[in-house]
Amino acid sequence: EREVLTLMGKGLSNAELAQELTLSEATVKTHVARIFAKLTLRDRAQAVVLAYETGLVAPGESAQA
Known part of the structure; x- marks a missing residue:
């Protein structure tokens, strides 16, 4: 789930x-839903902000980094 959150942040x-993770899209959706529930996030935008605030993603870091 940490890797999913990091890549969402990118x-x-x-x-x-x-x-990227060689998973089905359904599995990814499950991971995303669990991340939202565990971290009490409403949406993907909040997840991206959290990824930046916690240092999982650095400003300017692209999906290819």
């Missing part, structure tokens, strides 16, 4: 996450 969509 702007990857569910389909891109699935491809």
Whole structure:
């Protein structure tokens, strides 16, 4: 889930996450939902902010980094 959150923070969509992590899109959606529940996040935007605030993603870091 940490890897999913990191890649979400870098702007990857569910389909891109699935491809990057060699998972099905349904599995990615499950991970995303669990992240939202565990961290009491409303949406993807809050997850991205959290990824930056916790240092999982650094400003200027792209999905290819």
